[in-house]
Amino acid sequence: MSAVADAHAVDHDHHGPAKGIARWLFTTNHKDIGTMYLVFSFTMFLVGGAMAMLIRAELFEPGMQLIQPAFYNQMTTMHGLIMVFGAVMPAFVGLANWMIPLMVGAPDMALPRLNNWSFWLLVTGSLILVSTLFMDGGAPNFGWTFYAPLSTTYGPDSTTFFIFAIHILGISSIMGAINVIATIINMRAPGMTFMKMPMFVWTWLITAFLLIAVLPVLAGVVTMMLMDIHFGTAFFDAAGGGDPVLFQHVFWFFGHPEVYIMILPAFGVISQIIPAFSRKPLFGYTSMVYAVAAIAILSFLVWAHHMFTVGIPIAGELFFMYATMIIAVPTGVKIFNWISTMFRGSLTFETPMLFAIGFVVLFTVGGLSGVMLAIAPADFQYHDTYFVVAHFHYVLIPGAIYGIFAAVYYWLPKWSGRMYSEALGKTHFWLSFIGLNVAFFPMHFVGLAGMPRRYVDYPVQFANFNMISSIGAFLFGISQLLLVYIVYRAIRSGNKAPARPWDGAEGLEWTVPSPAPYHTFEQPPKVD
Amino acid sequence: MSGNQSYYVPESSIWPIVGSIGMLLLFFGFGTLLVNQSNGDPTTTAWVLFTVGALTLIYMIVGWLRDVINESRSGLYDAQMDRSFRQGMAWFIFSEVAFFAALFGALFYIRVFAVPWLGGEGAKGAANMLWEGFEAQWPLINNPDNSAFKGPDSVIGAWGLPLLNTVLLVTSSITLTLSHKALMHDKRKPAINWLALTVLLGVVFLFFQVEEYIEAYAHLNLTLDSGIYGSLFFLMTGFHGLHVLLGGIILSVILVRLIKGHFSSHDHFGYEAGAWYWHFVDVVWIILFIFVYVV
Numbered sequence: 001m002s003a004v005a006d007a008h009a010v011d012h013d014h015h016g017p018a019k020g021i022a023r024w025l026f027t028t029n030h031k032d033i034g035t036m037y038l039v040f041s042f043t044m045f046l047v048g049g050a051m052a053m054l055i056r057a058e059l060f061e062p063g064m065q066l067i068q069p070a071f072y073n074q075m076t077t078m079h080g081l082i083m084v085f086g087a088v089m090p091a092f093v094g095l096a097n098w099m100i101p102l103m104v105g106a107p108d109m110a111l112p113r114l115n116n117w118s119f120w121l122l123v124t125g126s127l128i129l130v131s132t133l134f135m136d137g138g139a140p141n142f143g144w145t146f147y148a149p150l151s152t153t154y155g156p157d158s159t160t161f162f163i164f165a166i167h168i169l170g171i172s173s174i175m176g177a178i179n180v181i182a183t184i185i186n187m188r189a190p191g192m193t194f195m196k197m198p199m200f201v202w203t204w205l206i207t208a209f210l211l212i213a214v215l216p217v218l219a220g221v222v223t224m225m226l227m228d229i230h231f232g233t234a235f236f237d238a239a240g241g242g243d244p245v246l247f248q249h250v251f252w253f254f255g256h257p258e259v260y261i262m263i264l265p266a267f268g269v270i271s272q273i274i275p276a277f278s279r280k281p282l283f284g285y286t287s288m289v290y291a292v293a294a295i296a297i298l299s300f301l302v303w304a305h306h307m308f309t310v311g312i313p314i315a316g317e318l319f320f321m322y323a324t325m326i327i328a329v330p331t332g333v334k335i336f337n338w339i340s341t342m343f344r345g346s347l348t349f350e351t352p353m354l355f356a357i358g359f360v361v362l363f364t365v366g367g368l369s370g371v372m373l374a375i376a377p378a379d380f381q382y383h384d385t386y387f388v389v390a391h392f393h394y395v396l397i398p399g400a401i402y403g404i405f406a407a408v409y410y411w412l413p414k415w416s417g418r419m420y421s422e423a424l425g426k427t428h429f430w431l432s433f434i435g436l437n438v439a440f441f442p443m444h445f446v447g448l449a450g451m452p453r454r455y456v457d458y459p460v461q462f463a464n465f466n467m468i469s470s471i472g473a474f475l476f477g478i479s480q481l482l483l484v485y486i487v488y489r490a491i492r493s494g495n496k497a498p499a500r501p502w503d504g505a506e507g508l509e510w511t512v513p514s515p516a517p518y519h520t521f522e523q524p525p526k527v528d
Numbered sequence: 529m530s531g532n533q534s535y536y537v538p539e540s541s542i543w544p545i546v547g548s549i550g551m552l553l554l555f556f557g558f559g560t561l562l563v564n565q566s567n568g569d570p571t572t573t574a575w576v577l578f579t580v581g582a583l584t585l586i587y588m589i590v591g592w593l594r595d596v597i598n599e600s601r602s603g604l605y606d607a608q609m610d611r612s613f614r615q616g617m618a619w620f621i622f623s624e625v626a627f628f629a630a631l632f633g634a635l636f637y638i639r640v641f642a643v644p645w646l647g648g649e650g651a652k653g654a655a656n657m658l659w660e661g662f663e664a665q666w667p668l669i670n671n672p673d674n675s676a677f678k679g680p681d682s683v684i685g686a687w688g689l690p691l692l693n694t695v696l697l698v699t700s701s702i703t704l705t706l707s708h709k710a711l712m713h714d715k716r717k718p719a720i721n722w723l724a725l726t727v728l729l730g731v732v733f734l735f736f737q738v739e740e741y742i743e744a745y746a747h748l749n750l751t752l753d754s755g756i757y758g759s760l761f762f763l764m765t766g767f768h769g770l771h772v773l774l775g776g777i778i779l780s781v782i783l784v785r786l787i788k789g790h791f792s793s794h795d796h797f798g799y800e801a802g803a804w805y806w807h808f809v810d811v812v813w814i815i816l817f818i819f820v821y822v823v
Contacts, residue, residue, distance in 0.1 A: 023540075026542055028538050108535075110615065117548065119544075120545055124551050160562050161556075161559045182612050186608060186615055212619055213622075216629075217630040219627060220631055224763070229562075230562045230565075230566060233763070234671070238658065240671050241672060241757070243641075249633075253633070
């Protein structure tokens, strides 16, 4: 690379982006990389969404309609894996890339080349994951939680590739998280003390810590799987002294913090947006920071609440039940603070605010069904039913996905320099809101009535609710295409956005022009 | 937090995409290799993919680090960049800690819960119905189903090679510290000698580790497929050994750079990063020695 020799000259003479494909392949610019993350994750969201549509089409009526049971199992598995690892996590990394340097007044991420590698490894891992669909024996078909021995002794050949995809996606996420932490700790502008940082930055700092702490655990568990499959080890085989339950313990030690990895940055987004459209500072900033930290710490102590029915000792059941319920306390603090922020504010209801309020209301629904599931004796009834499916879709869609949508509408003017159509944005919100509730609320009922999850067919008494669910899911799915059009239209012909399009918005990102120039804050801003 | 003005942001770099292609080939090749081997299919193509991927990755690592070293040598980095690198390395080691923590967690779960339960202990004694008469013991010599998993004849004792290896690694941490002390006083000669000795101790450690594996396979029937003891033993010592190998390669590169005069008492982050990694590997070994070999 001859760039090294004259890099010093280039250093103080930044020009715009490189031309053509080279810009995207070789870039070290946090805005380019953020854009790539967002576009890629939305593409994966549509791929995973198409799988969900297929699932709901099959479940539209009892009996077998469209797809074979074996393929159905692949669809539920890949839907979960793609949404978790390909859509939600990368979308938040994309937001982090775009916004954290702008919010803390840094010229870029701390380790820009590593940043690019994180993104391209995400693509690499996703390619391997999706390629399993085309392999002999089909894609992984054991559910996104890939419990042993279903995934080891009885898994298809493609399991090996799935394991390597997880390894690569894990490396990508760990490097991304290291970059986020290094940026937040080391790159803040003078005067930007920790307790002045925007909540989005705080939540990402804690999320990055969780990522670095638990993704290696996931790497460990899939490595043990690989060895059981190919090297004759007995980690998850009781015949050799191992234990299939060991898999569940290690997996959920990763898995529970993982669900907070997918929600904490959304908490951050909502904590930016609600004050902006309430025209009031965030109520209880300090308690918000401590609540996020408390949720993160508790997330390490509750993993076995996913395993109440597997046969853990009664002391374990009690510990994990109470520990899980305690999580409702810091979460309640956050809900209280968001509502208090809105209380007596000068509220307006632009699209980001609608998604934020939808978040607060519907995430609370998901949180409350979570408390129901945390009650160990009750969980024996709910476990592996559609009630669980309803619960985690209520926290992941109005939680994680609404958080991402709210962020996209809130910051799109900063990214593109254009305003989106408010009428279309509101349409997107209401269609999503109605579709989501029609799709998932009935699942509570069929779940409580005993309909098990992950089956291609179901008894006729669940037919009505399932048809309603499917109709809602189709509505929700189709309305997401509207988002593509809204963003396209905004970029093509939207009104020009001022530097601060939201009059109540605070923060350094609104001090730079819209669209944000290719390089920002090469001289650090002064924060009072 | 001053000096943002000089924070060096590289314009662009080919290495990340080269590294991603390398990873794709490497893992696709490795996966095909494993699957084809299990199914008895030919593995030539898989080997080619795997090798090309590995070479691409090595090419990327060498090229990337050469760029970084050149940038550092030409004075593009400031104190803030130095702190970014320190943060990066520290959190990378933290992720390694988390990885080994998972392995130790698995060891504890198997020893404290799973095997005793299989032997009929506690409220879950019902598990004993699967293999009646199975007796829980550690190290596990007789597996629940000895026809599926033939147990080892015996296991590696703590006080032979493992003890020697413990002494070797602890000594290497001391010699590394002596080298660092010498470097801090800009005494390059002793710094080089102590560091060379550290690398040598690491090599001897790896030699004995291989010796131990040969002993386990050839004489003790302690193998990967000899049940949970062998599984955990090779998983944990194996991953530790890989980390010693990586640490040794890092320190060797650092040694060459030290001889070339890249480091001074006030500017030697690469050296320190390698040293952190080496000490981390050493600490993992001590915990491993206690819980895998001794108790």
